[in-house]
Amino acid sequence: MTDSTGTTAPAPTADLDGAAAPDRSGLYLVDGSGFIFRAFHALPMMTRPDGTPVNAVLGFSNMLLKLLADVKAEAVAVVFDSARLNFRNEFYPDYKAHRPETPEELKPQFALIREATDAFCLPSLELDGYEADDLIATYARLAQEAGRPVTIVSSDKDLMQLVGPGVAMYDPMKNKHIGPDEVFEKFGVQPDKVVDVQALAGDSVDNVPGVPGIGVKTAAQLITEYGDLDTLLANAEKIKQPARRQKLIEFADQARVSRRLVQLEANAPQPKPLEDLRVREPDHRRLIDFLKAQGFRSIVARVEMEMKRDGRIADAGLPASPATPGAVDADGVVAPQPTATVEKRYELVQDLAALEVWVRRAQASGVIAVDTETNSLTPATATLVGVSLSTAPGLACYIPLAHGSAAAAAGQLDFDAPPPPKQIPTADLMAALKGMLEDPAILKVGHNFKFDHQLFARNGVTVSPIDDSMLISYALDGGAHGHGMDELAELHLAYTPISFKEVCGTGKTQITFDQVPLDKALDYAAEDADITLRLWTLLKPRLVEARMVTVYETLDRPLVPIIADMERAGVRLDQDALKRLSQDLAVRLVEIEKDVHQLAGQSFNIGSPKQLGEILFDVMKLGAGKKGKTGAYSTDSSVLEELAEQGHSIAQRVLDWRQLAKLKSTYTDALQEKIEALTGRVHTAFALAATNTGRLSSTDPNLQNIPIRTEEGKKIRRAFIAAPGNRLISVDYSQIELRLVAEMANIQALKDAFRDGLDIHAATAAQVFGVPLDQMTPDIRRKAKAINFGIIYGISGFGLSRQLGITPGEANSFIKTYLERFHELKVWMEATKSFARDHGYVETLFGRRCYMPGIQDKNPARRAFAERQAINAPIQGTAADIMKRAMNRVPAALAAAGSHAQMLLQVHDELLFEVPEAEAEQAAALVRAVMEGAASFSVPLVAEAGIGSNWGEAH
DNA sequence: TACTTCACG
DNA sequence: GACGTACGTGAAGTAT
Numbered sequence A: 001m002t003d004s005t006g007t008t009a010p011a012p013t014a015d016l017d018g019a020a021a022p023d024r025s026g027l028y029l030v031d032g033s034g035f036i037f038r039a040f041h042a043l044p045m046m047t048r049p050d051g052t053p054v055n056a057v058l059g060f061s062n063m064l065l066k067l068l069a070d071v072k073a074e075a076v077a078v079v080f081d082s083a084r085l086n087f088r089n090e091f092y093p094d095y096k097a098h099r100p101e102t103p104e105e106l107k108p109q110f111a112l113i114r115e116a117t118d119a120f121c122l123p124s125l126e127l128d129g130y131e132a133d134d135l136i137a138t139y140a141r142l143a144q145e146a147g148r149p150v151t152i153v154s155s156d157k158d159l160m161q162l163v164g165p166g167v168a169m170y171d172p173m174k175n176k177h178i179g180p181d182e183v184f185e186k187f188g189v190q191p192d193k194v195v196d197v198q199a200l201a202g203d204s205v206d207n208v209p210g211v212p213g214i215g216v217k218t219a220a221q222l223i224t225e226y227g228d229l230d231t232l233l234a235n236a237e238k239i240k241q242p243a244r245r246q247k248l249i250e251f252a253d254q255a256r257v258s259r260r261l262v263q264l265e266a267n268a269p270q271p272k273p274l275e276d277l278r279v280r281e282p283d284h285r286r287l288i289d290f291l292k293a294q295g296f297r298s299i300v301a302r303v304e305m306e307m308k309r310d311g312r313i314a315d316a317g318l319p320a321s322p323a324t325p326g327a328v329d330a331d332g333v334v335a336p337q338p339t340a341t342v343e344k345r346y347e348l349v350q351d352l353a354a355l356e357v358w359v360r361r362a363q364a365s366g367v368i369a370v371d372t373e374t375n376s377l378t379p380a381t382a383t384l385v386g387v388s389l390s391t392a393p394g395l396a397c398y399i400p401l402a403h404g405s406a407a408a409a410a411g412q413l414d415f416d417a418p419p420p421p422k423q424i425p426t427a428d429l430m431a432a433l434k435g436m437l438e439d440p441a442i443l444k445v446g447h448n449f450k451f452d453h454q455l456f457a458r459n460g461v462t463v464s465p466i467d468d469s470m471l472i473s474y475a476l477d478g479g480a481h482g483h484g485m486d487e488l489a490e491l492h493l494a495y496t497p498i499s500f501k502e503v504c505g506t507g508k509t510q511i512t513f514d515q516v517p518l519d520k521a522l523d524y525a526a527e528d529a530d531i532t533l534r535l536w537t538l539l540k541p542r543l544v545e546a547r548m549v550t551v552y553e554t555l556d557r558p559l560v561p562i563i564a565d566m567e568r569a570g571v572r573l574d575q576d577a578l579k580r581l582s583q584d585l586a587v588r589l590v591e592i593e594k595d596v597h598q599l600a601g602q603s604f605n606i607g608s609p610k611q612l613g614e615i616l617f618d619v620m621k622l623g624a625g626k627k628g629k630t631g632a633y634s635t636d637s638s639v640l641e642e643l644a645e646q647g648h649s650i651a652q653r654v655l656d657w658r659q660l661a662k663l664k665s666t667y668t669d670a671l672q673e674k675i676e677a678l679t680g681r682v683h684t685a686f687a688l689a690a691t692n693t694g695r696l697s698s699t700d701p702n703l704q705n706i707p708i709r710t711e712e713g714k715k716i717r718r719a720f721i722a723a724p725g726n727r728l729i730s731v732d733y734s735q736i737e738l739r740l741v742a743e744m745a746n747i748q749a750l751k752d753a754f755r756d757g758l759d760i761h762a763a764t765a766a767q768v769f770g771v772p773l774d775q776m777t778p779d780i781r782r783k784a785k786a787i788n789f790g791i792i793y794g795i796s797g798f799g800l801s802r803q804l805g806i807t808p809g810e811a812n813s814f815i816k817t818y819l820e821r822f823h824e825l826k827v828w829m830e831a832t833k834s835f836a837r838d839h840g841y842v843e844t845l846f847g848r849r850c851y852m853p854g855i856q857d858k859n860p861a862r863r864a865f866a867e868r869q870a871i872n873a874p875i876q877g878t879a880a881d882i883m884k885r886a887m888n889r890v891p892a893a894l895a896a897a898g899s900h901a902q903m904l905l906q907v908h909d910e911l912l913f914e915v916p917e918a919e920a921e922q923a924a925a926l927v928r929a930v931m932e933g934a935a936s937f938s939v940p941l942v943a944e945a946g947i948g949s950n951w952g953e954a955h
Numbered sequence B: 001t002a003c004t005t006c007a008c009g
Numbered sequence C: 001g002a003c004g005t006a007c008g009t010g011a012a013g014t015a016t
Helices: A032-042 A055-070 A087-091 A107-119 A132-145 A157-162 A180-187 A191-201 A216-226 A229-234 A242-250 A252-262 A284-294 A297-309 A352-365 A426-438 A449-458 A469-477 A485-493 A500-504 A518-545 A549-556 A559-569 A575-600 A609-619 A637-645 A649-673 A711-717 A736-744 A748-755 A760-769 A778-792 A797-804 A808-821 A823-839 A860-896 A917-932
Strands: A027-031 A075-079 A150-153 A167-171 A176-178 A345-348 A367-374 A384-392 A395-400 A443-446 A466-468 A571-573 A685-687 A697-699 A726-733 A841-843 A849-851 A902-906 A910-916 A943-948
Touching (some): A027 A032, A032 A107, A032 A132, A055 A107, A055 A297, A087 A252, A180 A191, A191 A216, A284 A297, A352 A367, A352 A384, A352 A395, A443 A518, A449 A466, A466 A469, A571 A910, A575 A711, A609 A649, A726 A917, A736 A748, A748 A760, A778 A808, A778 A860, A823 A841, A849 A860, A910 A917, A917 A943
Parallel strands (some): A150 A167, A345 A395
Antiparallel strands (some): A685 A697
């Protein structure tokens, strides 16, 4: 990070926070109220086991912890607003009148944050009738007069007016020091003129009116020219621009009122004397008790770690430290280090000699974090732009490879462009790193390493062994929160990394990474490798504590190179067929649209649910309509189907239109655009840490929801084809989730039916409805099938009734009979819900945990939802685990058999392969065998295979 | 950016 | 009797 003041050390030894080190004496005034709101909005909603929301409490606690680790202040105070109204409302009642109501999830957190402040043993300040900002101004003045340096800890621009001699600001969210230069950057004037600028520009958030038509830029210009607000207003007549002159004269009083609103009160009464704001030694046991009660496991770990380091183990009754922080133990695991105190040393590596140092460091420590930068998010075709490495917390480098050469690469000559910087040729870098990246004694750590693995593979390097901090987090905390690097850095390191959009911009002005200047690229890329290593250091040991090593090591981690290969292989599409389908659909959509408009008696946008609802229910008056919490009419397919059954032909036509419009926009049009020119194929990305249950997901494009259920949809599936001379093989598990229900709940009758190879829906129908198999009707079987599915989803009478179009009463009696026939199921469902309530998570048969926030929720609807999730997650998750076991074994099994089959896609219970025609039968049989043998239960696993020249035929 | 709808398992 | 319902995803389009 580069300090914008330009006053600190130059790269490569940039300062830790991109700012002058915080002063280690003096007074720190923390804007508590500001933090509550920022933390609340910055962090995803999270709750403690009892359902109390705590995201703002977590953000706040993290901030305090980081602050206390960063600075050795002699005095700290956390300052809060006391009430919504203050003295400003007396002369301007509308002040902050536009503020939205405090969100419900935030309200209970105010008291907890006061508690947190006490638990940290920090003094707090608040005063009726004054804002936190006024108290900050007052105490800043007092300290300044006493000759003590002051740091205001806040991200609020309204406090910038206080910056001056002896008073600085520090924004802990952005890790940024704010001095006079930063204030000038923001307001265009020195801090003492900030109120004048704000008085003119106003502030829509706080409802400060200012002068209409004048923004910060103009205000700064005027104040610079005239010196201050009063002089400006007194000389308003002299302003040249007529509109501006007129506004300033007309709104002079409003500007003066605005100044009174933004001017902070530095002479407020003092709730506590300045001397009382001393930092006291925290009561660690109390602090840990508080943090534990909120469920903040990672912070507790950090506090305990710092206590160990400080030799305070005994008084907290903690076990002795297993390792010295920073040291490497017998397993090659680096013990966690308190990260906030580590200094950043980022280096740009532009020649092989400098690189050599990093390779030696990796050899010495046995661990290195690796991250790649590219010009695209599709690793199968992206150009490698740079590589970053980190070998210790704070110690990282960036190796640029293709910066500033975009024009040259495109074969264009641009004599005005600066020459590309000195860079190691990509092939030379690969040659230099190959030994290290393939060295079995050096662990390579990445965050979402699948991406990087693919890039190295394309450059002839098979990275091994690897660890993935994203997948470790997923195994540890799946369902509790997301696992992206930025989110984890906030959560575990109390740090906000430089965002990609800060570096590359967004929207139309977005640039690719090769266009990023080297100094910025270094800050961003080196930081990614640094954070990856820090996260790994923190999270890896937790796998052992959480007994999640097996899940990670045998299910998720081995998948990285395998899925990287699938993505890289991509799948072939018949572009001509898609094009013809698009054209055909376009013609039919126009026809249907004409029909619908005629039936409606007017033209409107059929794709707009709002307009459609109004046409159907207001204009045509087809029934009552109205639904949904937003007050809009629901027009989803169940509503339209009902209308169609009542004989309203417009409803059926709209359904037809919807289906075709969906197929065209989401599939036949979009898929063509996803064909990569470089390979002629489509390369999806499988997300390995996206779902709450352990399933994969597929994006860009999503190839796990290609149509199949309708005849029109099947045409799209037939556009997925094998390369010439090859075939596609599809192998899918038969009824895997229902088999797992039988296994996990130990339902004897169901297990017998599966063992006997019966038609499972007919068999359950026979059991539940007492109809002999030879008298089974399709309708009875359909009902049994719906119940079977319902079980997997955490059945409810209401849901089943909607599915079957029967009354909830009938549905409930079906469920009752079902649970009587399969009595073991009820026991299992109750036990599973109870386990979820006790632990806050459920487990798959292979030990993967799925956290269930909401299982303790006071709201019965949300709790019921969590209970259904608790039933479904072990079933869906175990099926996902089994599929992962199969996928981990298939490539090796194929290779051992000398097969050239390539795995292409996974669709939850199905695998798709491409294979030379002559090997198809053999490969299909082999894959079936591996899938069926992926787990061994008392219920057999059955997989079925199909072969064809396209996906529709193979399935 | 949020909501609605719908494609799949 | 509350509450709003089948579980898990991702993408496109409209409305704000």
